[in-house]
Amino acid sequence: MKALGQPGFRTEQMWVALYQHFRRSPQEITTFPKSLREKLDEIFEYQALTALRAIESEDGRTVKTLFKLRDGELIEAVLMYYEDRRTLCISSQSGCGLGCTFCATGQMGLRRNLSSGEIIAQVLYYARLLAEQDELVTNVVLMGMGEPFHNYENVMEALDRLNNPDAFGMGARRFTISTVGLAPQIRRFADEDTQYNLAVSLHTVDNELRSEMMPINRKYPVEEVLAACRYYIRKTNRRITFEVALISGVNDSLADAEALAHKLENMLCHVNLIPLNPTEDFGKQGSDAENVRRFCDILDGHHIPCTVRLRRGIEIKAGCGQLAAEHESSS
Numbered sequence: 404m405k406a407l408g409q410p411g412f413r414t415e416q417m418w419v420a421l422y423q424h425f426r427r428s429p430q431e432i433t434t435f436p437k438s439l440r441e442k443l444d445e446i447f448e449y450q451a452l453t454a455l456r457a458i459e460s461e462d463g464r465t466v467k468t469l470f471k472l473r474d475g476e477l478i479e480a481v482l483m484y485y486e487d488r489r490t491l492c493i494s495s496q497s498g499c500g501l502g503c504t505f506c507a508t509g510q511m512g513l514r515r516n517l518s519s520g521e522i523i524a525q526v527l528y529y530a531r532l533l534a535e536q537d538e539l540v541t542n543v544v545l546m547g548m549g550e551p552f553h554n555y556e557n558v559m560e561a562l563d564r565l566n567n568p569d570a571f572g573m574g575a576r577r578f579t580i581s582t583v584g585l586a587p588q589i590r591r592f593a594d595e596d597t598q599y600n601l602a603v604s605l606h607t608v609d610n611e612l613r614s615e616m617m618p619i620n621r622k623y624p625v626e627e628v629l630a631a632c633r634y635y636i637r638k639t640n641r642r643i644t645f646e647v648a649l650i651s652g653v654n655d656s657l658a659d660a661e662a663l664a665h666k667l668e669n670m671l672c673h674v675n676l677i678p679l680n681p682t683e684d685f686g687k688q689g690s691d692a693e694n695v696r697r698f699c700d701i702l703d704g705h706h707i708p709c710t711v712r713l714r715r716g717i718e719i720k721a722g723c724g725q726l727a728a729e730h731e732s733s734s
């Protein structure tokens with residue numbers, strides 16, 4: 404604004420227009436003089452992503468959108484309506500290089516990191532949609548495509564902008580970063596002074612099985628991941644969420660539950676159990692409801708708080724990376 408010879412308050416107006424009124428481009432910022440709008444249009448790119456396809460679950464409570472980035476790469480983001488929350492699940496990368504066998508994004512490989520702008524644009528897209536219904540985004544989870552800690556700086560920059568009261572202004576505790584378990588980054592994150600929540604995808608504490616499901620376990624085995632998590636808890640005094648996708652006959656036995664409970668004893672944590680969303684290349688099924696319940700009861704018995712995450716949007720392929728994978732194979 405300074406370079407354009409504009410008064411300082413224009414910057415503030417621009418942030419309010421983009422992050423609070425969800426304007427898509429300077430053309431929509433009617434508080435700006437026409438000449439300035441045109442100038443800004445020439446200098447900057449605004450449309451970080453274009454919605455290609457949006458699909459809704461039958462009950463209308465889950466909406467998934469496939470976006471195309473300017474260079475043609477694809478990402479997805481999902482909006483989930485809960486009783487009192489409007490939770491967005493957004494992507495941090497197009498694809499993912501970590502190759503977890505059960506994950507549709509992993510099956511795609513890594514295309515590229517998203518810029519902070521592309522991460523923010525997913526939130527603004529849904530914020531705009533919700534605003535039309537007089538609703539607000541209440542929570543954002545980085546559980547879409549990609550490994551957020553492999554794109555650390557851009558993810559932090561995006562969350563800081565979304566958190567900044569002069570920009571989007573959503574409370575830090577409403578964000579959750581989910582990591583596959585990159586131990587050094589968990590420690591780095593612990594050392595930062597943020598209030599963002601951390602979720603760690605554990606799935607099993609059996610190293611052999613975990614390495615089979617998640618190749619990164621060969622580099623950072625269970626003990627190292629849990630040591631980094633203990634460091635995080637000590638440093639921040641914050642609770643960690645462990646995610647466990649239950650796969651029928653693979654990691655869902657009572658012995659698996661006992662082993663998990665044993666490893667997590669006395670940790671400030673919470674376990675999220677979710678039956679696996681089946682994907683095409685991984686011929687296994689999610690555990691049935693009864694097994695999930697028994698698994699949860701065992702954790703409860705060891706005083707480890709545990710919730711069963713409802714399966715949302717299975718019929719619309721709302722599982723991580725499933726829509727983009729389908730789009731790629733059909734085009």
Ligand code: SAH
Binds near residue numbers: 545547548722
């Ligand atoms: N890369 C990060 C975040 C994105 S994946 C991570 O791995 O944590 C978000 C969550 O979805 C992770 O817990 C991941 O293990 C889980 N997930 C991936 N594929 C899944 C599937 N087919 N069914 C259920 N959960 C899945």
Ligand code: SF4
Binds near residue numbers: 499507547
């Ligand atoms: Fe990547 Fe997470 Fe999928 Fe593993 S589960 S391949 S880390 S997105």
